[in-house]
Amino acid sequence: MEEQLAGRAVPAIYNSRRKDIYAYLLDAFGRAGARVLYASQSNRSPHFFGLLLDNEERIGVLVYPYRLTKRVTKSRPADELRAELRNGGEAQWAERPLGRDIAGVDATVILLVDLQNDMIFGIDAQLYDPIPLGISAYVKDAQVNEVRATGWYVWEKEVRPGQRRDARSPSNLETIVGFRPDRIIDYVRLERRAALLGLDTPLRFAAAALIGAGNGGEPVRHVLEQEFDLSSQQILDVIRNAKRLSVAVRGGVAEIHLETLLNASSDVARVVPIDEDGRHDFDVTLTTGEFFRVECKNASPKQYANGDYKVELQKTRDPKGEPGGRLYSADAFDVTAACLFSATGRWEFRFALTASLPRDEHHPDKLAAMQHVDSNWAMRLSDLVRRPLAVGPGVDSVTT
Incomplete structure (x- = not known):
């Protein structure tokens, strides 16, 4: 049964003890130049934030946050950081659809938060919808170092099918973006655009790389947008x-x-x-x-x-x-x-x-x-x- 969060229907809401991550996200939005107009409760996940940006743009963000840490185990490589995609107790682990804004005004993001290294990693919300709770996501030390050096790093990771589920991506690849907190708004814009246009893994990679090159969080106009002097949404409406x-x-x-x-x-x-x-x-x-x-x-x-x-x-x-x-x-x-x-x-x-x-x-x-x-x-x-x-x-x- 759908529950209400910030006046919006969300497929599932869970009790959360990640108050330190919640506080970190609030700080990250401030470091990115946004003013938090509204924040849902810290003990309920996902979290909804209403933001006012420095250009007077308003945007809503639904965040599914997970803790990324290094735990050395015998069965995994030593250079690996791990996040467990868990919400609630094991009895609640099930594939549930993500909450989304049907109008495409708000953005939905899945974030792996590395508090120790002061950085965030975003995974593709389209590939993880419905979200397969109870699985793990991984990041390598080398990728942490790239984010530390550049502030924004994009790479493709191979997705392998498991014993109980198929590979999430038809191309067997997924795009992951690592960034410092001051670029969280850039990432939110990327995910909103990716969802609106249905960008697959290669196109999402290209859009993320373009943002990393310093395009201020908004990809440049496509050649057809320039040629027709129409926005991408207007072109899509013509096609539709x-x-x-x-x-x-x-x-x-x-x-x-x-x-x-x-x-x-x-x-x-x-x-x-x-x-x-x-x-x-x-x-x-x-x-x-x-x-x-x-x-x-x-x-x-x-x-x-x-x-x-x-x-x-x-x-x-x-x-x-x-x-x-x-x-x-x-x-x-x-x-x-x-x-x-x-x-x-x-x-x-x-x-x-x-x-x-x-x-x-x-x-x-x-x-x-x-x-x-x-x-x-x-x-x-x-x-x-x-x-x-x-x-x-x-x-x-x-x-x-």
């Missing part, structure tokens, strides 16, 4: 209100996530994007030497009655005078990559050999327009060379 633009952008975004996933895969040697009309999206070479022409398609948000995901596999334009012109030839590309974000809310993909997919009943040399993404589709591209897929109608056999 034009159906064709929206479809095209969703396709492009899926391709970016797929390229990121493939480049991060240890099984992939080379990824070449193909930006030409009438051709597939990527040429991909595996480390074993196999070569695939890959086409990326977005799955439908609606699933089939049996739970299978649904993907439309046809062209956007209908060539005149060509029967079944929107349908793809069975040899148009080697692999179909279905992006499941619309159905699952996660940037994950399933892969199938195109030759194995069902054909159109009227045009047996072409693929059926609608395809079931079922258990025969692979989780990784490299799995396609390790196991056969079920053979679709009109196909004699498939060799992998």
